[in-house]
Amino acid sequence: MAELDELDQKILAALSADSSTSTSRLSRRFKVARSTVQARIERLERSGVIAGYTVKLGQEMTLRRIRATVLLQVEPRTTPGVLQRLKAMPEVEVAHTTTGRFDLILQVAAETTQDLDSVLDRIGTITGVKSSESLIHLSTKFDRSM
CATH class of the missing domain: 1.10.10.10 (Winged helix-like DNA-binding domain superfamily/Winged helix DNA-binding domain)
Structure with a gap:
């Protein structure tokens, strides 16, 4: 660096x-x-310090999207394949590996509850996903990343 x-x-x-x-x-x-x-x-x-540039969606766009945090447990040694499938899903905005009971934490966004339900179903069918727990975001009280 x-x-x-x-x-x-x-x-x-x-x-x-x-x-x-x-x-x-x-x-x-x-x-x-x-x-x-x-x-x-x-x-x-x-040098890689700047990896790219992006567009930050305005409040008008982000308020219309339904967001959820999805906690995944995956089978041992299947994480790379699971991540590859998740990366191909545009609704999955962020994926983190983690410690503890769950192996991955995802941030997912969809336009409607039906779309979100469909995404969650697709995530659940990925080979290697053992279990999931979804937490739908209701309102943002503060966000330091913005």
Whole structure:
């Protein structure tokens, strides 16, 4: 991983807050040449510090989606195959391995309860999935990741 100095950290913080911020705007904000900002961003991308850019859906879109946390127990040595199948399902937004009674924690989103039910059924039929428990999200009280 690249050694990050103060300017790198400022650029990363600014791009994390708004990845569409132009290099010109960043250069004015941090009082350095635009070419310096561009070179720093390119180095951060090449070194893997910046893995990509994304769109964060607005509240209008996210409020209309039904979200659930799904806890999975999987058969021993089947996790790679289970993850491969889960990765092919666009409704599965995040998958974490974990310790304890469950092996995987998923974040799933669907447009309707019927769609969510269908996704949960498909997850349950994946070879290697031993059991699942679903927790439907009702409301978000706070989210530090946003």
